[in-house]
Amino acid sequence: MALFLQPFAAAVAFALPPRCPGCGVVVDADRRFCVRCWQTMDFLTGPGCITCGAPLAGPPGGQCAPCMAEPPVHDGVRAAVAYGPIARALVLKLKYGRKPGQAALIAEHLARRVAPGEAALLVPVPLHRWRLWGRGFNQAALIAGRIGAATGLPVAPELLRRVKRTPPLRGLGRAARARAVQGAFRAAPDARQRIGGRAVYLVDDVYTSGATANACAAVLKRAGAARVTVLCWARVVHDEGD
Numbered sequence: 001m002a003l004f005l006q007p008f009a010a011a012v013a014f015a016l017p018p019r020c021p022g023c024g025v026v027v028d029a030d031r032r033f034c035v036r037c038w039q040t041m042d043f044l045t046g047p048g049c050i051t052c053g054a055p056l057a058g059p060p061g062g063q064c065a066p067c068m069a070e071p072p073v074h075d076g077v078r079a080a081v082a083y084g085p086i087a088r089a090l091v092l093k094l095k096y097g098r099k100p101g102q103a104a105l106i107a108e109h110l111a112r113r114v115a116p117g118e119a120a121l122l123v124p125v126p127l128h129r130w131r132l133w134g135r136g137f138n139q140a141a142l143i144a145g146r147i148g149a150a151t152g153l154p155v156a157p158e159l160l161r162r163v164k165r166t167p168p169l170r171g172l173g174r175a176a177r178a179r180a181v182q183g184a185f186r187a188a189p190d191a192r193q194r195i196g197g198r199a200v201y202l203v204d205d206v207y208t209s210g211a212t213a214n215a216c217a218a219v220l221k222r223a224g225a226a227r228v229t230v231l232c233w234a235r236v237v238h239d240e241g242d
């Protein structure tokens, strides 16, 4: 049945009007949110925390409480939106809805947060190979590839490896998250040459507590990365367990 319908479905897909990636209503152009979804999303544009970029209520130049308590290993986060229902819907479509086209939309937002021509590498947060086999693709690598195409920055998808399967970090406290990702990432044997002392943009879909990003940043810095800045679609802004 599915096989029989496939060519037909492909032909229809061309004729279908573009739809809002958040809620599915028809919109005028590809990769555009409808007005309602657009207004619901909290785009992160301000400078925020001087260390990690988290939105801050106070005057500019301040630091958020988690950074004051324990500065991150990475050198800041550039996220397009605060994690919320619409941002989440897009991530779920990308990851589980087999809609890798959503990566183009995410990359469009993130390419603006990168200086073109900068001597930096784009490195996606890797999936464990079992998860990669299950899903068929790494969403972070798809996003990184698209950012690379838009900015001209080189992408190094095999530079970092996830050598340990990690449990879902949701619900774990800060220390437990850090423990869970300990030893989970390793740099490729030739990582030092490939990084060549350059800055790295670590690409992911969602930034939650920073445990994963810190574990990756530590490995990349040991391999000579001058700086590791996280580039992600959405960041959890009010995570009490953070």
Ligand SMILES: [Zn+2]
Residues within 6 Å of the ligand: 020, 021, 022, 023, 024, 025, 033, 034, 035, 036, 037, 038
């Ligand atoms: Zn919408």
Ligand SMILES: [Zn+2]
Residues within 6 Å of the ligand: 049, 050, 051, 052, 053, 054, 063, 064, 065, 066, 067, 068
């Ligand atoms: Zn901070």
